Amino acid sequence: MAREDYLGVGVIRNDAAEKVTGAARYAGDLKFAGMLYAKLLRSKHAHARIVRIDTRKAQDLPGVKAVVTGKDFPNRMGLYLKDRTPYAVDKVRYYGEAVAGVAAESLEIAEEAARLIEVEYEELPPVLDLREAIKPGACLVHPDLDTYEIGAAFFPIPNTNISNHFRVRKGDIEKGFAEADLVFEREYYVPHIQHSPIEPHAAIALYDRNDKLTIWASSQSPFAMRNILSHSLGFPMNKVRVIGPYVGGGFGGKAGLNVEATLVPLAMKCRNVPIRLVCTREEEFRDTFVRQGMLCRLKTGVKHDGRFTAQEFEMYWDAGAYTEYGVNVTRAAGYSSSGVYDIPNMKTDSYCVYTNKPVGGPLRGFGHSENHWAMEQHIDQIAHELGIDPVQLRRINLQRDGSTNATGQVLRNPGIEQCLERAAELIGWQEVSGPGVIGPGVKKVRAKGIACMTKAPAMPNDAASSAIVKLNDDGTVYLSIGAQELGQGSFTVLAQILANELGVRYEDVRVQPIDTDYSAYEWQTVASRITYSCGRAVIAAAKDARHQVLEHAARYFGVPVEDIDIAESKVFVKSDPERCVHISTFSLGVTLPDFSGYGGPVVGRGTFIPEGITAMNPETGQSEKPVANWTYGAQAVEIELDVETGKIDVLKVAAVYDAGRVINPVTAATQVEGGVVQGISIGLLEEMKFSEQGKLLNPSYVDYKISTAADIPDELLVDFVEVPQEDGPYGARGIGEHVMVPTPPAIANALYHAAGIRVRTLPMTSEKVYWALKERVSASLR
Amino acid sequence: MLHTIKMTVNGELVKAEVFSQMRLLDFLREELDLIGAKEGCGKGECGACTVLVDGEPVNSCLMLAVEADGKEVLTVEGLGEGDRLDAIQQSIVDNSALQCGYCTPGIVMSAKGLLLRNTNPTRDEVVEAISGNLCRCTGYARVIDAIMQVSASSDSQDEGSER
Amino acid sequence: MLLPFDYVRARTKEDAVNLAIEAGPNGSFLAGGTDLFVRMYDRQHKPKILIDVKEIEGIEGIECQNGEDLSIGAASPLNMLVRNKFIRSEYGLLAQAAHSVGSLQVRNRASIGGNICNASPAADTAPTLLVYEAEIETWGPKNSRLISIGEFFTGPGKTVLEQGEFVHKIRIPKKDTESYGVYLKLGRTNSVDLSIVSVACLALASGEVRIALGAVASTPIRVRKAESVLLNSKDEEAIARAASLAREMAVPITDIRAGEEYRLEMTEVMTGNAIRQALAGLAAIGEVK
Ligand SMILES: Cc1cc2nc3c(=O)[nH]c(=O)nc-3n(C[C@H](O)[C@H](O)[C@H](O)COP(=O)(O)OP(=O)(O)OC[C@H]3O[C@@H](n4cnc5c(N)ncnc54)[C@H](O)[C@@H]3O)c2cc1C
Ligand code: FES
Numbered sequence A: 001m002a003r004e005d006y007l008g009v010g011v012i013r014n015d016a017a018e019k020v021t022g023a024a025r026y027a028g029d030l031k032f033a034g035m036l037y038a039k040l041l042r043s044k045h046a047h048a049r050i051v052r053i054d055t056r057k058a059q060d061l062p063g064v065k066a067v068v069t070g071k072d073f074p075n076r077m078g079l080y081l082k083d084r085t086p087y088a089v090d091k092v093r094y095y096g097e098a099v100a101g102v103a104a105e106s107l108e109i110a111e112e113a114a115r116l117i118e119v120e121y122e123e124l125p126p127v128l129d130l131r132e133a134i135k136p137g138a139c140l141v142h143p144d145l146d147t148y149e150i151g152a153a154f155f156p157i158p159n160t161n162i163s164n165h166f167r168v169r170k171g172d173i174e175k176g177f178a179e180a181d182l183v184f185e186r187e188y189y190v191p192h193i194q195h196s197p198i199e200p201h202a203a204i205a206l207y208d209r210n211d212k213l214t215i216w217a218s219s220q221s222p223f224a225m226r227n228i229l230s231h232s233l234g235f236p237m238n239k240v241r242v243i244g245p246y247v248g249g250g251f252g253g254k255a256g257l258n259v260e261a262t263l264v265p266l267a268m269k270c271r272n273v274p275i276r277l278v279c280t281r282e283e284e285f286r287d288t289f290v291r292q293g294m295l296c297r298l299k300t301g302v303k304h305d306g307r308f309t310a311q312e313f314e315m316y317w318d319a320g321a322y323t324e325y326g327v328n329v330t331r332a333a334g335y336s337s338s339g340v341y342d343i344p345n346m347k348t349d350s351y352c353v354y355t356n357k358p359v360g361g362p363l364r365g366f367g368h369s370e371n372h373w374a375m376e377q378h379i380d381q382i383a384h385e386l387g388i389d390p391v392q393l394r395r396i397n398l399q400r401d402g403s404t405n406a407t408g409q410v411l412r413n414p415g416i417e418q419c420l421e422r423a424a425e426l427i428g429w430q431e432v433s434g435p436g437v438i439g440p441g442v443k444k445v446r447a448k449g450i451a452c453m454t455k456a457p458a459m460p461n462d463a464a465s466s467a468i469v470k471l472n473d474d475g476t477v478y479l480s481i482g483a484q485e486l487g488q489g490s491f492t493v494l495a496q497i498l499a500n501e502l503g504v505r506y507e508d509v510r511v512q513p514i515d516t517d518y519s520a521y522e523w524q525t526v527a528s529r530i531t532y533s534c535g536r537a538v539i540a541a542a543k544d545a546r547h548q549v550l551e552h553a554a555r556y557f558g559v560p561v562e563d564i565d566i567a568e569s570k571v572f573v574k575s576d577p578e579r580c581v582h583i584s585t586f587s588l589g590v591t592l593p594d595f596s597g598y599g600g601p602v603v604g605r606g607t608f609i610p611e612g613i614t615a616m617n618p619e620t621g622q623s624e625k626p627v628a629n630w631t632y633g634a635q636a637v638e639i640e641l642d643v644e645t646g647k648i649d650v651l652k653v654a655a656v657y658d659a660g661r662v663i664n665p666v667t668a669a670t671q672v673e674g675g676v677v678q679g680i681s682i683g684l685l686e687e688m689k690f691s692e693q694g695k696l697l698n699p700s701y702v703d704y705k706i707s708t709a710a711d712i713p714d715e716l717l718v719d720f721v722e723v724p725q726e727d728g729p730y731g732a733r734g735i736g737e738h739v740m741v742p743t744p745p746a747i748a749n750a751l752y753h754a755a756g757i758r759v760r761t762l763p764m765t766s767e768k769v770y771w772a773l774k775e776r777v778s779a780s781l782r
Numbered sequence B: 001m002l003h004t005i006k007m008t009v010n011g012e013l014v015k016a017e018v019f020s021q022m023r024l025l026d027f028l029r030e031e032l033d034l035i036g037a038k039e040g041c042g043k044g045e046c047g048a049c050t051v052l053v054d055g056e057p058v059n060s061c062l063m064l065a066v067e068a069d070g071k072e073v074l075t076v077e078g079l080g081e082g083d084r085l086d087a088i089q090q091s092i093v094d095n096s097a098l099q100c101g102y103c104t105p106g107i108v109m110s111a112k113g114l115l116l117r118n119t120n121p122t123r124d125e126v127v128e129a130i131s132g133n134l135c136r137c138t139g140y141a142r143v144i145d146a147i148m149q150v151s152a153s154s155d156s157q158d159e160g161s162e163r
Numbered sequence C: 001m002l003l004p005f006d007y008v009r010a011r012t013k014e015d016a017v018n019l020a021i022e023a024g025p026n027g028s029f030l031a032g033g034t035d036l037f038v039r040m041y042d043r044q045h046k047p048k049i050l051i052d053v054k055e056i057e058g059i060e061g062i063e064c065q066n067g068e069d070l071s072i073g074a075a076s077p078l079n080m081l082v083r084n085k086f087i088r089s090e091y092g093l094l095a096q097a098a099h100s101v102g103s104l105q106v107r108n109r110a111s112i113g114g115n116i117c118n119a120s121p122a123a124d125t126a127p128t129l130l131v132y133e134a135e136i137e138t139w140g141p142k143n144s145r146l147i148s149i150g151e152f153f154t155g156p157g158k159t160v161l162e163q164g165e166f167v168h169k170i171r172i173p174k175k176d177t178e179s180y181g182v183y184l185k186l187g188r189t190n191s192v193d194l195s196i197v198s199v200a201c202l203a204l205a206s207g208e209v210r211i212a213l214g215a216v217a218s219t220p221i222r223v224r225k226a227e228s229v230l231l232n233s234k235d236e237e238a239i240a241r242a243a244s245l246a247r248e249m250a251v252p253i254t255d256i257r258a259g260e261e262y263r264l265e266m267t268e269v270m271t272g273n274a275i276r277q278a279l280a281g282l283a284a285i286g287e288v289k
């Protein structure tokens, strides 16, 4: 019988005290005696052949311990597609790519040495325009693409720049459009953006005398990092160890293996000496992961009554120089391409396209922010074409019990309807009929907009979690997991689950820092999957430990196991609660009245893997169960538009998500709050800008603006729907990424309701909005 | 060029030899091992490196160690007494006004600087005090609430002591 | 991390000048460092010697008395201006402009002298100093001189300062009549951002209205042609005409923050608004008195 002592309780975060005092150590805070400092020499061309590298001057500089180039470590690596090397080999493929690395006694010396490295390039035409990149005969970023190792779920097109083509073919698309009374088609675009965690990537690598490589890294994925390194090094896994201190924000950017790889060849040359690399903010912006740009065309067939009959969706991803991780973003955006709607006939093509831009990778939302930017504006426009209120049109088409999504999966009780209704209620939705019109002399207008979303964890079908629970003789409990604390509150929620399930006090649970040599395995801390997946493993481990304690106690008290219970770290006889001892009595086993021992230390183990997920059909993308689960949500916003400048202020946001079961209402709410503000920031401000030569022009906060404390809504209402997830812990499912997905389209829809204008290209800067307004005014005068 | 400098850091007198180019941030982190102040950008934009110099919040990435000669420096490590957190820290904990925590020491110091000068700030003043501290996780609202609550509670304490 | 350099502290005006002359082009004056260290961090600027001016006598602090010029030490941090009661009440526009710079932390270090010596076209205190008709008191190899702010800037990052010359004080002429000033700044975020366009407008009880613009030309500019329209009339038509003249005088560029055309449009919009608000503010003072 599961207790509910800690379910739905907003306990204080277990990492809070350490963080608020500055005691928490992040990777870049670690120091070792004799540590060396690494600096990378980076390419000044977007696309060029490396003719010659001369490192002699650098090597001769006093204090320099090692200099490496691509030739020192040409092994390919990658999570889903092995298309990448730590340093450029023969060719550079984006402005900023690492060409050489230096390890030296000080950062000053390392930088000076990097400057002394001479590189001769032969420039190649850069592939920067997505439309050009997909043309037949386009210059190829990876001519050898067809020789790269790639996961079975991905479909590169040889002799093109397309490293993955994901397809949905559902129903009969032609019939669907033939049935339509109205066909509506538009293009949308999202630019490259960056995660911008406040902690830049940092790592320390040590290659010791036993040929063991240890990396301390600011990483969402210590185990995936170990895995990728081991594969690319050709090392057994026990020779690679990744240690993960606290992470200062990830948002996807610290998933997989990234800049850490550049330390490996350096460490191998400087045996037994740790080497530290901390990215500058410029490197963080350009040389870690970025979110790919995406250009898409969306075409929808709809009946007069509002029913969707068909949808054709073509997405082109500006995926950058390497798409080892990006291919999966394009796949996820493909299989989720119906959004929250039930569309009988669908055709989706999602193309992952190599360009000479920074490396595209996972970013909170993982393809869904991008496709929802299109879908959730599109439906609003159709609503206005048909003269139906946008909320009403959504109601007409929402997925309900028994509906199918893009993959043909039959859905059970999707929570979207409740989310939509609640968000509309919270914002005070009133029927909208048609575009806003700005009267003469009006300087500010207010309006509301709404958008829905759904997302599933994008991960391999067999992504696994595990947990180990160990009781200490002082009554504290160690929880060993491989899930990382990035700020999302996983350590807190998992400790809560453990406390709840085992019957101990939450305060007594200690979540251990991750070390792949000792921690329980976790695939990656991504995909909003930790509460769901690792939560299940923790429940199992806690049950296992609990069972051991119960057995020990039954022996100890001489009663049947069924007569024992544990609560608040006390173990007692149910039929005689006076007979009660602290759980620590059993931590190391029991001493029986005759002084003999029994049992031994309590160690619980638990694992989880979502079952029954099957591959999608490569031709049609159809599958009965393509993903672990779907989380739904809706957001409504109220904005104020400054008509004179085009500036949008988001005044109020209502965000409602179906979390299945809210385990900690505070950490859940904080996820939503942070996500909404990130969504506003992305909606209004964020864009990486490139020169015509492919150089990133704004790799700093000076000109890549993110929301400050002065840019947040006055009011943010958060609520949850709880339609239980069948295989989730207590019914819970993930919400971490979802929360920023619908914000930009909700703002865009509000903008239309305010002023009758559409900005289909993110971000909705004042300048862009201003010109759209001007055009509208002059069009109405014409 | 080497300079001999003397300053008070978290109440303790510190004497050191530093090169001209050593930033206050590096001095604190690398020489004194006070790693609470973080480097998020090195250019004054993120506020993660905020510490108090003579009671005023500054970006320690934009100040030289030698410029702090003779001054009083307070970092997050200098707050609170023993196991007791400073009221601002406690309020941030209680309000769950942190997530990854990387921005937190800087925000705490900005708030400290504000409350030292103004025990009863308005919401706008709190926003002003922390708008130079970027936070990618929290969305700021709870941080603002947490700081507002400290000022409210110190208010009631004042009233209490008057009675 | 910063590249190596030597830091020296100037104790006197003469000291500063001598050190600077000795250092030649390798030297840079250092005040708050909020511009300098950023450029050094980016390796755009690699001085070998930094001459800290902050301890020169009289370079920090505000001297203010009714009926006299306001004198501000060049190294006074902007927050000192923002918090100064006299400046807030008598030269409110200056407090507004200083307050609009960067973040609170930055304003604790950033000096008014550094803001103008850095000579960014977007320097936020510059339009205000233009409308107050400030004078820049410098000290250099040829001893002291007074430079009118209107002649101070010569281009982006360029001023009339000579090698070895530094700004000691900034003088703002005493107030002869009542005035009300408004500083409008358009950025991308609501806080901590550089101006896309900024407008300082000072309405004086004498009937004069002074207007200066930031971020729309190679230097901050005063737009006297626009001002002159308002000498005789202050009705809506005159305001619109002045705003449109301000736009005509602006010669912005397209950069990463905004396009040229948008800057032009905003110049007109914001100039109009600044004039309206300044006139309304002045009228309100009149009513109170
Ligand atoms: C995060 C951030 C945000 C910012 N936001 C803004 C903003 O919104 N608006 C704005 O206008 N600026 C902004 N700035 C720029 C900067 O803060 C200001 O220009 C500041 O006023 C510069 O003053 P300082 O004392 O720091 O100058 P320093 O960096 O010390 O010096 C700047 C330049 O002036 C020279 N100099 C300084 N003092 C003197 C002197 N007395 N005589 C001769 N030469 C001198 C120096 O040699 C140097 O070339 C921002 C900076 C940062 C880091
Ligand atoms: S590190 Fe100092 S402000 Fe970012």
Ligand code: FES
Pocket (backbone or CB within 6 Å): A198, A248, A249, A487, B098, B099, B100, B101, B102, B103, B104, B134, B135, B136, B137, B138
């Ligand atoms: S809590 Fe992560 S940056 Fe603020």
